[in-house]
Amino acid sequence: MDNKNTEDNNNNNKKQNTILYAILAFLFLYAFTSTKNFMMTNEISYNKFLNMIENNQVESVVISASEIKIVPKEKEEGFSSKKVLYTGNVDDPNLINILNESGVEYRAESIQENYFADFIFSWVIMPIILFSIFRFLAGRIGKRMGAGPMMGLGKSNAKVYKENDIKITFDDVAGQDEAKESLKEIIDYLNNATKYTDIGAKLPKGALLVGPPGTGKTLLAKAVAGEANVPFLSISGSNFVEMFAGMGAAKVRDLFQEAEKNAPCIIFIDEVDSIGKSRDSQLQTNDEREQTLNQLLTQMDGFDSTKAIVVLAATNRPEILDKALLRPGRFDRRVIVDRPDLKGRVDILKVHSKGVKLGDDVDLEEIAKSTPGAVGADLANIVNEGALAAVKNGREFVMQEDLREAVEVIIAGKEKKDRILSxxxxxxxxxxxxxxxxxxxxxxxxxxxxxxxxxxxxxxxxxxxxxxxxxxxxxxxxxxxxxxxxxxxxxxxxxxxxxxxxxxxxxxxxxxxxxxxxxxxxxxxxxxxxxxxxxxxxxxxxxxxxxxxxxxxxxxxxxxxxxxxxxxxxxxxxxxxxxxxxxxxxxxxxxxxxxxxxxxxxxxxxxYEKYPELKEKKAKKLADKKQKEENTEY
Incomplete structure (x- = not known):
């Protein structure tokens, strides 16, 4: 299918190139002819024209309302047979008699034919040619920018990932067990839509992923598509913002049309608050953004639920979203993707350290305890910083001290050895x-x-x-x-x-x-x-x-x-x-x-040397904790 589309695109490009070359050749020929005619003409005074008639140097004359074209006789000294002279028409009443007496041929130029041809060329042919060139060049530039014809206005430009393109599954997402549980129903619906439609159930059309930056909302959305093995259309909310009124709404329509072609599929809108901001009565309003939001609301109401299209969106500012966007039938299911707890951080560290060579002394639970409040992106960065530190120290494995140093680098920065305190x-x-x-x-x-x-x-x-x-x-x-x-x-x-x-x-x-x-x-x-x-x-x-x-x-x-x-x-x-x-x-x-x-x-x-009772209290606390864990396991 992709090869066929590529071949069609190549054929269209060849046709467009042929048309462009033909237009350019025509313009070049016209410019060459006009330049040649200009170079083969020369203006002379009216007195010199009369002297030429008197000296029998004029073969013929063409009289128009504004000028007189003069064709000199062949082989006359000082004039070429290919040179055409002209002079202004001064309305001389004796000119016709002078021409008759000298035996010079003369005729009047047809005003109607001359001006009609100029009018057709100037006001019909040239605008068509210029418009064709502009359309062609705009289309080529738009394609280079990843858009369609006319600079891609009205095209959603969403990234389309086919079923085989997404290798991410729920195994690659850790620390978000509750969020994954909430999304499993959507996966089952995409794979077995008839099971729900037969009983009369309707799955929510949209699910809103809410959480702090770096918690893995986009990763979770891709994992849903990977688990369901369906196409994934990804676009950022800021991509809908356009300078021209109505273009954002056109992009929304194009996005849902593309989704219907790939159904069943998932539409993912990242940073949906860019277009979903509440429509309140503020003095500063954005008509283009509101048109885009209205179109999104209409499309979510309008598309056929039996085609198994699920809209996922992510935001870290749910409080500013428009109420109409959150009502039942649109984004009525909210999935919280919050900061992971201790167990979640340990699981995330295990996921990101799969491809990293770890030493025998590595204790990921200790690293997880030292990073309260860290999100998935922070933990991935810590593992990577630890690997870089191991390479810097010439080790083949990442040791616990490398990961500890990575945590300190993230929290407080690198050691500043050149800062010498008094x-x-x-x-x-x-x-x-x-x-x-x-x-x-x-x-x-x-x-x-x-x-x-x-x-x-x-x-x-x-x-x-x-x-x-x-x-x-x-x-x-x-x-x-x-x-x-x-x-x-x-x-x-x-x-x-x-x-x-x-x-x-x-x-x-x-x-x-x-x-x-x-x-x-x-x-x-x-x-x-x-x-x-x-x-x-x-x-x-x-x-x-x-x-x-x-x-x-x-x-x-x-x-x-x-x-x-x-x-x-x-x-x-x-x-x-x-x-x-x-x-x-x-x-x-x-x-x-x-x-x-x-x-x-x-x-x-x-x-402990001064307060031994604190040591005893700590030992008792650890013993109670161990006993509690043993009872829980039992």
């Missing part, structure tokens, strides 16, 4: 980081410390403290949030306790602590002053999670006061805690200055 700055950074770690170790319900380093990184960090959660948490208590704020303020508090100074190193800590305290007040209802009143609402939850204020200016002032009280209380308690454990702070900081990097086990040995 001895005083280095001490401040060391005490700052140990301050974070010590507060985390001495408080309950905080994540254990995994690593402390004072090696500068390219993303601006002069050092950092890495904490790894022991398990996934889906609910966080007020006490845990308060402890998190105290850990964030531990660095600045350590600087104040030891050096009695304030530096710029805590800027990011202060920003995160303030954001957490504000969320406690405005979103989570964790203060007595406002009880359980929602003062802010989260918008764009799958992007930046920005909060929008929903209260008066007076209430905002009270919110600021409450946030300040939380921060101040946490700051005072943190300084008190570090003051009581100043000996530990000094001892661990000096050790860190010597080693530059220490891991959690080394750090906790100092803490």
């Amino acid at each position: 001895p005083m700055e280095k001490r401040i950074v060391a005490f700052h980081e140990v301050g974070h770690a010590l507060v985390a170790a001495l408080l309950e319900n905080t994540d254990p410390v995994h690593k402390i380093t004072i090696v500068p990184r390219t993303m601006g960090a002069l050092g950092y403290t890495m904490q790894l959660p022991e398990e996934e948490k889906y609910l966080v208590s007020k006490e845990e949030l308060t402890n998190q704020i105290m850990v964030m303020l531990g660095g600045r508090s350590a600087e104040e306790e030891v050096f009695n100074l304030i530096t710029t190193g805590a800027s990011n800590d202060i920003e995160r602590a303030t954001k957490t305290a504000r969320s406690m007040v405005t979103v989570y209802g964790m203060t007595d002053k406002f009880d359980m009143v929602a003062l802010e609402s989260v918008q764009n939850r799958y992007l930046d999670g920005r909060a929008a204020r929903e209260c008066s200016e007076e209430t905002s002032t009270l919110i600021d006061q409450e946030v300040l009280n939380i921060i101040r209380t946490c700051h005072e308690n943190t300084r008190k805690l570090l003051n009581e454990n100043r000996d530990l702070l000094d001892k661990i900081s000096e050790y860190l200055l010597e080693k530059e990097t220490i891991f959690g086990d080394e750090f906790m040995e100092f803490v």
Whole structure:
């Protein structure tokens, strides 16, 4: 089938080339003839014309309303037989008598024939020729740009993947078990449509994949097509946006026409919010986008459900979509493709490490624990960075330290070895980081410390403290949030306790602590002053999670006061805690200055030495966890 289409296209191209060459040859011949006639004529004065008649040098004359064409006699000196002369017609009343007396032949030129020919050529033939050339060139340029005739206006230009082109299945998608379960029904419908139609069931025409960037929405859509073994038409929502009114709607029509030819099939529209934005009464409107949206709504209502065409769309901004797009009969099924949990991250790492040579010491669960909140794209990048690090270090296998380094590169950037701190700055950074770690170790319900380093990184960090959660948490208590704020303020508090100074190193800590305290007040209802009143609402939850204020200016002032009280209380308690454990702070900081990097086990040995009960509590906690796992398996 493809060979036949290619042969037809080649034949059409040959025909178009032949037509173009014929047109160009005609224009060249006309231009050559006109140029030749121009070169073979010469203008003379009327006096010289009369002198030529008097000297018997004129053979014939053609008189028109504006000029007189003169044909000289052959072999007359100074004139060529092929040269035609002309002069202006001055309406000389004696000219006819002079010509008669001299025996010169003369005649009048037909005005009707001359002007009719010029009119036909100038206003009929030339416009047709120029339009044909423009159409041909526009078609050729449009094809080079991947479009059809006339620059591809009105063509959807969707990428069409045939059944055998898609090698992706659900085995290539990990960490999204719930999403895959929701889409299995669509796959079964595409493969066994009659089973549903016989009983009278109608599958949803559209499914909306919603989730943060990088979670694998496009990959999941391709996997659906791969599992169903049907054609896959992929297009981005921005491709429908055109400068000319009506072209976006024409592209939508063309897309569904193409889908009907390939049915059963899947239409996938990525970033559907580009055209599906809500049609509200804003002052700034886009008629072209609204026409495109209206056409999409009409097409989803209009196509035959028995042809087994399923429309999948992806977005990370579902809150701005038009309500008509989400009603039953269109995108009425919403599939959440959210950030994976710990088990999901482990499965994703296994998928992306299939073609990578891993060493015997590789523990993917540890890497998954160190990357909470990471999406599939982040984890794939970590595996690739680990492989690059192994090659850089001259190893044939990827070791655990390569993957650990990859995680740190993604979080904080590469080590900046050329940034040399002064001895005083280095001490401040060391005490700052140990301050974070010590507060985390001495408080309950905080994540254990995994690593402390004072090696500068390219993303601006002069050092950092890495904490790894022991398990996934889906609910966080007020006490845990308060402890998190105290850990964030531990660095600045350590600087104040030891050096009695304030530096710029805590800027990011202060920003995160303030954001957490504000969320406690405005979103989570964790203060007595406002009880359980929602003062802010989260918008764009799958992007930046920005909060929008929903209260008066007076209430905002009270919110600021409450946030300040939380921060101040946490700051005072943190300084008190570090003051009581100043000996530990000094001892661990000096050790860190010597080693530059220490891991959690080394750090906790100092803490257990002073507080052995913490070690016993941890051992009991691990034993309870192991017993719980054994009971679950049983």
